[in-house]
Amino acid sequence: MKKYTLAVTSPEYWSEIHDALIVDSNQDGIPDRRITCADSKNHSPTRGTYELTEEEAAEIADHPHVKWIELSPTHNPDAYPKPDFATKRFKKNVKFYRDLVSQFIPATGPTSAELDRSNWGVARPTVRKSGEFFSDNLGAVNLVTKDVSYSLTGKHVDIVIQDSGTQQYHPEFMDQDGKSRVRDIILDGPYYIDPDYFISNGFTYTKADGRTGITTASAEDWWENSSNRSAAFQSEGTVTIPSTYTENNALGNSLDGTNGLNSGHGTACASLAAGKNFGNAFEANIWNMSCVGSDSAGFSIEASYDAMKIWHKNKPVNGETGVKNPTVVNGSWGYQAGFESTDLVDYKFRGSTGTFSGNAIVTDQVTAMKDGLNNQISGAYRSWSTSSRSSSTNTAADELMQSGVIFIAAAGNNNQRLGVGADDVDRLNYMEDEWYNVGDPRSEFPGTACPCNHRDWMNPQGIGFESDKDFHPVVCVGAIEDSVTTGGAEYQATYSNNGPGIDIWAPADETLAAGTNGVAAYEDYERYDDSRFYDAYFNGTSAAAPVVTGIVALYLQIRPTATSRDVKNWIKDNGTLLLQTNDVNTGDGWWSPYGDDTDTAYWTGQYNLRGADSRVLYNPYANDDEASIENVEFEGISFERS
Numbered sequence: 323m324k325k326y327t328l329a330v331t332s333p334e335y336w337s338e339i340h341d342a343l344i345v346d347s348n349q350d351g352i353p354d355r356r357i358t359c360a361d362s363k364n365h366s367p368t369r370g371t372y373e374l375t376e377e378e379a380a381e382i383a384d385h386p387h388v389k390w391i392e393l394s395p396t397h398n399p400d401a402y403p404k405p406d407f408a409t410k411r412f413k414k415n416v417k418f419y420r421d422l423v424s425q426f427i428p429a430t431g432p433t434s435a436e437l438d439r440s441n442w443g444v445a446r447p448t449v450r451k452s453g454e455f456f457s458d459n460l461g462a463v464n465l466v467t468k469d470v471s472y473s474l475t476g477k478h479v480d481i482v483i484q485d486s487g488t489q490q491y492h493p494e495f496m497d498q499d500g501k502s503r504v505r506d507i508i509l510d511g512p513y514y515i516d517p518d519y520f521i522s523n524g525f526t527y528t529k530a531d532g533r534t535g536i537t538t539a540s541a542e543d544w545w546e547n548s549s550n551r552s553a554a555f556q557s558e559g560t561v562t563i564p565s566t567y568t569e570n571n572a573l574g575n576s577l578d579g580t581n582g583l584n585s586g587h588g589t590a591c592a593s594l595a596a597g598k599n600f601g602n603a604f605e606a607n608i609w610n611m612s613c614v615g616s617d618s619a620g621f622s623i624e625a626s627y628d629a630m631k632i633w634h635k636n637k638p639v640n641g642e643t644g645v646k647n648p649t650v651v652n653g654s655w656g657y658q659a660g661f662e663s664t665d666l667v668d669y670k671f672r673g674s675t676g677t678f679s680g681n682a683i684v685t686d687q688v689t690a691m692k693d694g695l696n697n698q699i700s701g702a703y704r705s706w707s708t709s710s711r712s713s714s715t716n717t718a719a720d721e722l723m724q725s726g727v728i729f730i731a732a733a734g735n736n737n738q739r740l741g742v743g744a745d746d747v748d749r750l751n752y753m754e755d756e757w758y759n760v761g762d763p764r765s766e767f768p769g770t771a772c773p774c775n776h777r778d779w780m781n782p783q784g785i786g787f788e789s790d791k792d793f794h795p796v797v798c799v800g801a802i803e804d805s806v807t808t809g810g811a812e813y814q815a816t817y818s819n820n821g822p823g824i825d826i827w828a829p830a831d832e833t834l835a836a837g838t839n840g841v842a843a844y845e846d847y848e849r850y851d852d853s854r855f856y857d858a859y860f861n862g863t864s865a866a867a868p869v870v871t872g873i874v875a876l877y878l879q880i881r882p883t884a885t886s887r888d889v890k891n892w893i894k895d896n897g898t899l900l901l902q903t904n905d906v907n908t909g910d911g912w913w914s915p916y917g918d919d920t921d922t923a924y925w926t927g928q929y930n931l932r933g934a935d936s937r938v939l940y941n942p943y944a945n946d947d948e949a950s951i952e953n954v955e956f957e958g959i960s961f962e963r964s
């Protein structure tokens with residue numbers, strides 16, 4: 323008799339299956355005896371753990387309302403893969419850059435000392451205390467030179483970069499065989515899930531690096547016309563693809579780095595999640611989903627959610643693992659609303675309505691909240707992250723989350739408090755959008771009002787929100803500064819959003835990432851292993867999110883069936899460290915100087931948590947611990963591990 327966990331196909335069937343199991347039932351597909359429930363998992367609407375024989379588990383698996391049944395990973399840990407002993411990753415000391423303003427990398431002609439370099443987001447999560455990483459306390463800190471150990475690589479995990487496009491042939495993404503690890507959801511995804519259709523119709527071609535690709539026209543037809551697919555996929559729905567969504571515009575199509583990208587943002591994010599030197603999941607599969615900013619090629623966020631859902635649901639079973647690859651999406655983007663500095667702006671703040679001038683002097687909580695929001699676009703007006711402004715987009719996002727996709731989102735760069743929960747005092751705060759003149763569709767907000775200061779309204783941070791449980795399945799990531807206080811305490815980056823809506827803090831500020839050819843803002847440093855390419859200075863919560871995405875991918879490598887709830891529980895219990903809050907600015911902890919939310923300093927201050935937990939990203943699969951045997955002591959002999 324062993325403990326098995328099962329899931330029903332829909333929450334509506336939970337009581338039916340559970341009640342039939344725990345009584346002596348004669349129902350078909352249910353063992354004819356009273357089953358012991360080891361864990362009813364009240365936190366889950368569809369799962370429970372029961373004591374069963376192997377034959378009974380096989381019988382239950384055939385029940386039409388049972389989605390799956392497996393040995394409980396909690397109670398049968400030996401039935402699941404485990405990390406190997408930690409192994410040195412780079413095999414030599416590597417320079418970890420975190421303050422590029424003072425620690426310049428050679429812009430041209432990198433020296434031999436630069437042949438191996440990475441960003442501090444790879445090294446900081448491998449230690450338990452900031453003092454073990456930060457060599458200096460103040461200002462511009464010295465480089466850290468060390469190796470990083472690892473036990474997982476992200477292999478067999480699909481990371482989707484929902485962003486501005488990814489330069490697929492950048493050296494950071496090339497494997498040892500000279501082939502890129504980057505593919506595109508729209509242009510390569512159909513071949514991944516329905517190869518026979520494209521092979522039989524002669525729609526394939528050989529890419530620049532030798533991989534098999536499919537023609538753009540056939541890829542578009544597959545998405546747009548269900549009849550242009552194998553029979554098994556003709557009922558999965560369609561998505562309209564703009565003609566401008568091409569390989570060159572989304573990925574680049576030449577080994578020399580030639581591409582049609584207008585931004586290097588997506589390339590940088592991909593490298594921090596899964597690059598071979600800059601990423602934690604350096605063997606994960608990288609999937610591009612170009613739909614953000616100037617590189618969107620006319621592809622909407624709503625359509626991207628629908629495409630990723632269809633792709634995820636129809637992925638083939640991985641022949642090496644026996645299950646489908648898990649999907650984790652990195653969303654380092656958000657919507658903006660704005661008002662000019664001279665505008666008279668309507669607002670609602672904690673139940674009170676009124677107006678303020680866009681350039682008002684900070685005298686109270688309202689104007690302090692406004693003033694605490696950073697200039698984002700031109701500096702002429704204030705702005706803040708806001709909702710999707712589309713019920714349809716929100717619904718598409720909810721469906722994506724319900725399909726089993728794990729979503730990691732940047733918190734935003736507005737020094738803004740993100741509330742969470744129905745009872746949060748800032749839930750219904752709003753300001754009028756005087757710049758874009760577009761409001762939120764929800765009835766809680768009038769006219770062109772855009773909600774602020776609460777995750778329920780934030781997209782992508784708030785997608786998949788379950789109002790009845792106050793549960794946000796998305797992992798919302800804030801940014802850590804690249805230095806520490808005089809006493810060694812870490813603190814949030816000045817721009818990072820904060821508040822109880824932040825799930826985790828991660829290294830971000832002033833980091834090194836892959837750059838993009840032809841985009842001046844992402845050509846800061848000549849690439850060390852191919853002078854035709856570049857690395858770039860990168861920061862923001864946009865940089866923090868993919869660092870988390872990479873480490874979540876490591877967890878999914880050994881728990882490929884994990885749900886969003888599983889991931890968030892793992893992050894809280896194992897994937898983060900809760901640092902002590904250190905208001906006096908001494909000791910190893912977290913600096914949070916302003917705790918009183920009735921004080922204007924609470925809103926204008928740049929370093930306070932504003933109600934967030936000081937949970938800092940930690941990689942439990944990377945450490946220098948030696949192998950050990952419990953309750954056994956050795957003396958007078960030595961061991962060498964291989």
